[in-house]
Amino acid sequence: MLSCSIRTLRRLKCCCNKRWSSLFLAKGYCFSKPKVVPSFCNTDIKFSRFYVGERQSSLRQWRRRSLYTVTDTYEAIELALDSVIKIFTVSSSPNYFLPWQNKSQRETMGSGFVIPGKKILTNAHVVADHTFVLVRKHGSPTKYRAEVQAVGHECDLAILVVESPEFWEGMNFLELGDIPFLQEAVAVVGYPQGGDNISVTKGVVSRVEPTQYVHGATQLMAIQIDAAINPGNSGGPAIMGNKVAGVAFQNLSGAENIGYIIPVPVIKHFIAGIEESGKYMGFCSMGLSCQPTENVQLRNHFKMQPHMTGVLVSKINPLSDAYGVLKKDDIILEFDGVPIANDGTVPFRNRERITFDHLVSMKKPNETALVKVLRNGEEHAFTITLQPELARVLRHIEDGDKSLARRPDSNGHI
Numbered sequence: 001m002l003s004c005s006i007r008t009l010r011r012l013k014c015c016c017n018k019r020w021s022s023l024f025l026a027k028g029y030c031f032s033k034p035k036v037v038p039s040f041c042n043t044d045i046k047f048s049r050f051y052v053g054e055r056q057s058s059l060r061q062w063r064r065r066s067l068y069t070v071t072d073t074y075e076a077i078e079l080a081l082d083s084v085i086k087i088f089t090v091s092s093s094p095n096y097f098l099p100w101q102n103k104s105q106r107e108t109m110g111s112g113f114v115i116p117g118k119k120i121l122t123n124a125h126v127v128a129d130h131t132f133v134l135v136r137k138h139g140s141p142t143k144y145r146a147e148v149q150a151v152g153h154e155c156d157l158a159i160l161v162v163e164s165p166e167f168w169e170g171m172n173f174l175e176l177g178d179i180p181f182l183q184e185a186v187a188v189v190g191y192p193q194g195g196d197n198i199s200v201t202k203g204v205v206s207r208v209e210p211t212q213y214v215h216g217a218t219q220l221m222a223i224q225i226d227a228a229i230n231p232g233n234s235g236g237p238a239i240m241g242n243k244v245a246g247v248a249f250q251n252l253s254g255a256e257n258i259g260y261i262i263p264v265p266v267i268k269h270f271i272a273g274i275e276e277s278g279k280y281m282g283f284c285s286m287g288l289s290c291q292p293t294e295n296v297q298l299r300n301h302f303k304m305q306p307h308m309t310g311v312l313v314s315k316i317n318p319l320s321d322a323y324g325v326l327k328k329d330d331i332i333l334e335f336d337g338v339p340i341a342n343d344g345t346v347p348f349r350n351r352e353r354i355t356f357d358h359l360v361s362m363k364k365p366n367e368t369a370l371v372k373v374l375r376n377g378e379e380h381a382f383t384i385t386l387q388p389e390l391a392r393v394l395r396h397i398e399d400g401d402k403s404l405a406r407r408p409d410s411n412g413h414i
Contacts, residue, residue, distance in 0.1 A: 077187065077189070077200055077239075079172060079174070079239075079242055080113070080174070080187075080189040080200075080237065080239055081138050081139070081198065082137075082138070082170060082171055082172045083113045083114045083171065083172050083173065083174045083237070084111060084112070084113045084138060084189045084190065084191075084198060084236060084237065085111070085112050085113065085114070085120060085135045085136060085137045085138070086109065086110075086111060086112075086135065086136045086137075086138075086191040086198075087109065087110045087111060087112050087120075087122055087126055087127070087133060087134070087135050087146075087160075087235065088107065088108075088109055088133070088134040088135070088136070088143065089107070089108045089109070089110065089126060089127055089130050089133050089134075090105055090106070090107055090130065090131045090132055090133075091105065091106060091107075091108060091127075091128065091129040091130050091131060092104070092105045092106075092129055092131050093128075093129040094129070105131060108126070109191060109232055110122060110123060110126030110127075110190075110191070110232060110234045110235045111126075111189075111190035111191050111232065111233060111234060111235040111236035111248075112126070112135070112160065112235045112236070113174050113189075113235075113236065113237045113244070114171050114172065114173045114174065115173050115174060115176075115271070116173045116175075117173075118161070118162075118168055118173075119149070119159050119160065119161055120135065120146065120159065120160040120161070120162065121157065121158075121159060121160075121235070121247065121267070121271075122157075122158050122159075122160060122234075122235030122247075123156050123157065123158065123215070123234045123235040123247065123249050124151050124152060124153050124155075124156045124157055124158045124215060124216070125156060125215040125234065125249075126158065126234050126235045127148050127151065127158050127160070128151075128153075128215070130148060132145065133145070133146045133147070133148060133160065134146065135160065135162060135167070137167065137171065138198050142166075144162050144164045144166075144167045145162070145163075145164070146160040146161065146162050147160065147161050147162075147163070148160055149161050149274075150274045150279060150280050151280060152216075152270050152280045152282070153215060153216050154213070154216040154218045154220070154282060154283050154388075155213070155216060155218075155220060155262065155266050155267075155269075155270050155283065156213050156215045156216050156249050156250075156262065157247065157262065157266075157267065157270045159271075159274065174237055174239070174243070174244050175242070175243045175244065176243060176244050176264045176267060176268060177240055177241070177243030177244055177245050177264060178243075178245075178264060179208060179223070179245075179263050179264060179265065179349075180205045180208075180223065180240050180245045181205065181349075181350075182204075182205055182206070182207075182208070183204050183205060184204060184205050184240060184245075185202060185203070185204050185240070186202070186203060186204070186205060186225055186227065186238045186239065186240045186245050186246075186261075187200055187201070187202045187227075187238070187239045187240075188200070188201045188202075188203070188225070188227045188228075188229060188233060188236060188237075188238045188239075188248050188259070188261070189236050189237055189239060190232060190233040190234075190235070190236025190237075190248060191232050191233070191236070192228075192229075192230035192231065192232035192233045193230055193231050193232045194230070199233075201227045201228045201229075202227055203225045203226040203227025203228075203257070203259075204225065204226060204227075205223055205224070205225055205245075206224045206225060206226055206258075207223070207224035208221070208222075208223050208224070208263070208348075208349075208352070208354075209221070209222070209224075209354060209355075210222070210354065210355050210357060210358055211224070211260060213249075213250070214250050215249075215250075218283070219357065220262075220266055220283065220358075220361055221263050221265065221266060221354070221358050221361075222260045222261065222262065222263065223238075223245070223246050223260065223261045223262075223263050224258060224259070224260055225238065225259050225260070225261060226257040226258065226259070227257070227259055228257065228259065229248045229250070229251045229259030229260070229261075230251070233248045233259075234248060234249055234250075235247060235248070235249070236248050238261045244264065244267075245261065245263070245264065246261030246262050246263050246264065246267075247261055247262040247267060248260075248261050249261065249262050265362060269283065269361075269362060269364075272364075273364070273365070281364075281365050281388065282365065282388030282389075283361045283388060284360055284361060284362075284363040284364070284365060284367070284386035284387060284388055284389075285320070285357075285360060285361065285386070285387075285388065285389035286320060286322050286360050286384065286386065287316060287317030287319065287320025287321075287322055287323065287389055288313055288315070288316055288317070288320070288322060288326070288332075289313075289314050289315035289316075290311040290312060290313055290314065290332065290344060291311060291312040291313075291314045292311060292312075292342055292343050292344055293309075293310060293311060293312050293331065293342045294342045294343055298312070299342075302329065302331055302374065302377075303374070303376070303377035304331060304374060308331075308333060308374065309333070309339060309340060309341050309342045310331040310332050310333040310334075310340050310342070310373075310374065311331070311332050311340055311342070311344045311356075312329065312330075312331055313326055313327070313328055313329065313330045313331075313332060313373075314328065314329075315328070316328065317389070319389075319390050320387070320389070321384055321385045321386065321387055322384050325382050325384055326371070326373065326382065326384075327375065329375075330373045330374070330375050331373060331374035331375075332371060332372070332373050333372045333373060333374055333379070334370075334371070334372035335356050335359055335360070335369060335370075335371055335372075336359065336369050336370055336371075337370065338356070338359060340356050341353070344356060344357075346358075346359060360386065363386045365386070365387055365388060366385060366386075366387065367385070367386055368383050368384065368385050368386070369383070369384055369386055370382075370383055371383075371384055
């Protein structure tokens with residue numbers, strides 16, 4: 001009913017007619033008027049109840065959705081005009097064939113937006129290998145010098161600060177919201193290629209799941225939307241109502257209308273680590289390579305009972321804290337009390353599932369997790385301290401990674 005098809009629009013538009021109202025009431029829909037008007041309906045009708053035989057969880061999800069009017073959309077855009085800025089970066093990347101010199105300088109452009117604390121949030125790849133960074137707010141011809149305060153290459157996020165008081169005159173910060181539900185509308189604001197002025201594209205949420213971050217070579221939660229995300233949109237906010245639902249950062253090449261935004265939990269994890277320690281702390285990892293146990297013979301071989309589900313540990317990073325606690329061929333049954341399915345997923349929201357790596361990555365450094373494993377047919381519970389993964393070869397050699405560039409000693413410890 002909420003798919004906004006032409007037939008649905010016509011039915012909703014005519015539902016003030018008594019004949020159509022009787023038809024809707026007979027099907028289980030109840031309306032009262034006037035008060036709130038959905039954005040796709042021009043009549044003075046309010047949905048007071050909505051029953052279509054769905055489960056109660058779906059009903060709660062529907063109630064949480066916001067039906068934005070055209071006025072609300074314009075207000076959101078007006079709010080973004082005083083928050084979204086254009087970023088000009090001059091960068092010089094390392095030359096790995098001639099290590100004693102860098103490559104030629106090049107100019108790139110991206111987007112960003114203001115968050116509380118007079119800070120600018122953008123993507124890490126927008127300011128990667130930067131020599132200096134300039135920012136310009138909407139409606140102003142002046143560019144201001146910005147300094148990179150923190151960079152998180154794993155999550156592809158960075159924070160900029162501007163010392164000039166003149167820049168902050170008339171600027172408003174955007175608040176972070178929640179993870180949007182499927183089919184919720186979002187507006188992506190930024191400065192993509194094709195022009196110099198601000199651009200607004202609108203789409204809906206198509207998918208929420210862990211995705212490969214191209215810049216960070218990591219896998220974290222991401223939101224797939226069908227709004228156009230082009231070079232230059234990177235770092236711009238995806239706005240839902242009057243709050244930020246995510247940060248635009250990449251698209252899928254070879255496909256149409258598939259873009260990705262960084263969700264709010266990843267953003268908050270990045271910002272919280274900087275506020276607590278003053279530097280980027282990273283995302284935790286157990287340092288494991290796991291194998292699904294969907295094969296019945298495999299489960300029987302490791303003495304799993306019919307009611308048990310979990311994943312098989314096939315490899316452990318010797319630099320992780322799990323090394324020495326867990327062993328190869330252990331079956332991880334639960335993580336912090338959350339049961340893990342045979343395909344490595346855990347419950348997420350309303351009848352959605354997500355890989356259990358998301359639970360691990362959302363932990364703060366030095367936090368502990370209770371892991372329930374099956375070893376030789378017996379159940380055990382271990383407490384593991386989680387830390388960001390420390391690779392032997394760093395993926396990025398930049399200012400944001402110097403704090404993580406620690407070498408192991410002769411015993412392999414950091």
